[in-house]
């Protein structure tokens with residue numbers, strides 16, 4: 196499927212950032228048929244959530260295993276080999292060359308897609324400088340995207356702010372997945388590089404990752420559906 200063929204509804208990835216498998220299953224039940232793609236990250240994975248990947252896949256849902264791996268190449272290769280057996284659609288690694296190379300090797304010919312996290316959406320230029328980098332966020336995101344492309348990575352995680360520049364670098368060969376999404380009026384929390392769903396899609400994002408604005412809402416299903424409607428409108432669908 197080309198990125199242009201992805202249905203508007205399937206472009207929303209809801210982050211199941213919840214404290215237990217019971218809480219995640221309750222959220223999945225509330226969202227029902229509306230949401231087709233979920234993300235499992237640190238909070239749920241470390242609370243016994245990894246088996247949910249297979250359970251969701253068996254129900255026809257897609258799962259993004261946001262494990263943000265970063266280790267010596269061999270360990271990343273073996274870790275990705277294990278994740279490939281869980282039934283996830285995407286797994287994340289940090290965008291360091293050894294890490295990405297190891298991940299691509301571990302994926303082999305499996306259907307699992309490797310996403311490289313370029314620069315976390317909670318970082319701005321000052322945060323990067325405090326961490327010892329001399330490059331700006333946009334410079335580092337673009338440099339890492341070029342490395343990821345050469346290494347055979349399948350997609351990139353960035354903020355929607357960088358998507359336009361990334362498309363020029365990687366074309367439509369790589370999926371562009373953007374957290375840092377905030378419907379108008381929602382609290383940004385710790386996110387520093389943010390955009391509304393409609394603007395992110397108009398900028399060229401393939402998938403939007405949304406956590407707190409959905410899972411902390413009084414009516415998560417209504418918010419998820421409103422985001423999907425905004426996505427559809429931005430696509431002219």
Ligand SMILES: O=c1ccn([C@@H]2O[C@H](COP(=O)(O)O)[C@@H](O)[C@H]2O)c(=O)[nH]1
Pocket residue numbers: 210212236261312314315316317352353374375376384386404405406407408
């Ligand atoms: O750069 C990144 C990479 C991953 N994330 C993850 O996305 C969600 C966003 O949640 P919100 O509640 O919508 O802020 C969260 O699970 C992060 O771990 C990211 O935000 N930025």
